[in-house]
Amino acid sequence: MxxxxxxxxxxxxxxxxxxxxxxxxxxxxxxxxxxxxxxxxxxxxxxxxxxxxxxxxxxxxxxxxxxxxxxxxxxxxxxxLQKWIKGDMKKFFALSFLNEVTDRFVYEKERNSKIFRLIKHVIDSLKDGVDLKLAISYFSIWMLKLSGVLSEFNEEIQCLNEILAKPLDKLDCKEPQTIFNFGLDLISKNSDKPLSSADMLKNLI
Missing domain, CATH: 2.40.50.140 (Nucleic acid-binding proteins)
Incomplete structure (x- = not known):
């Protein structure tokens, strides 16, 4: 020990x-x-x-x-981050989504430092005022990539390649709703259990 x-x-x-x-x-x-x-x-x-x-x-x-x-x-x-949330339900469920997805996709004792850096980058960007929908999309796509879920990516979604090539604060995504729905749907599809936070985000954002 x-x-x-x-x-x-x-x-x-x-x-x-x-x-x-x-x-x-x-x-x-x-x-x-x-x-x-x-x-x-x-x-x-x-x-x-x-x-x-x-x-x-x-x-x-x-x-x-x-x-x-x-x-x-x-x-x-x-x-x-409770002080940053300040009763804002969109912020609360955005962070709940980050936590719930990470808990589902990362197994005990596995190691991938990129996932910690991803969470930190997304949270810091949110605090700096990055669009919440875009931040969730960025997190979803990168979590799927780091988890090895690549074969189902749709190359016709233009914003996808930009997300994989640029930091969050440099994105200029022209189709935020499309990539948001795509990321949440694929995350939910590859989760072993329903994601309550994903359903709430779809209703709130």
């Missing part, structure tokens, strides 16, 4: 008993890791306010390898 300190993004957080909580994070290496926070569900927990989804954190944990849940020793909150 070794101690590791890593920067990570929290995908989800849930209670496992009266006092403990588990968080699922994606670290900078692109690995999805589950960490148990002992006492993390108590009112006076030292983890209070630091275990919520949509947060970038620095975690210190005991890596048990294949021997069970890793134990969270300490967490430093680097950025909480």
């Amino acid at each position: 070794s101690v590791k300190i890593e920067k990570a993004y929290i995908l989800k957080s849930f209670v496992i008993n009266e006092s403990d909580r588990v968080i699922s994070v994606l670290n900078e290496k692109g690995e999805k890791i589950s960490l148990v926070a002992k006492g993390g569900n108590r009112l006076k927990s030292r983890f209070q306010g630091k275990l919520e989804p949509f947060s970038f954190v620095k975690v210190e944990y005991f890596d048990r390898g294949k021997g069970g849940l890793n134990s969270l020793n300490n967490v430093e909150l680097l950025e909480n």
Whole structure:
């Protein structure tokens, strides 16, 4: 068992008993890791306010390898995106979509640092004012590419090649609705379970 300190993004957080909580994070290496926070569900927990989804954190944990849940020793909150969301349902479901898709498409202990960089790039671009529909499209297409889902791409969608060639803030997509629907539909098709956030986004945007 070794101690590791890593920067990570929290995908989800849930209670496992009266006092403990588990968080699922994606670290900078692109690995999805589950960490148990002992006492993390108590009112006076030292983890209070630091275990919520949509947060970038620095975690210190005991890596048990294949021997069970890793134990969270300490967490430093680097950025909480709840302040950016501010009750905006479109922003909330956009980030929920990022988290839900990443959780579905990335398996425990797999490693792809490009996925962490993708999430960071999309979130930073959203905070800088990039169109939400375009940001979701960019994330969807790149997640499909990084997951190896390439054969079904439609070369007739002009914006597709631009997304794969340019950073998000440099895009000038002329068909945002087409690429948005295409990305969400293909993501949903390749998910093993229905994506509730995808349905909400279609209704909101």
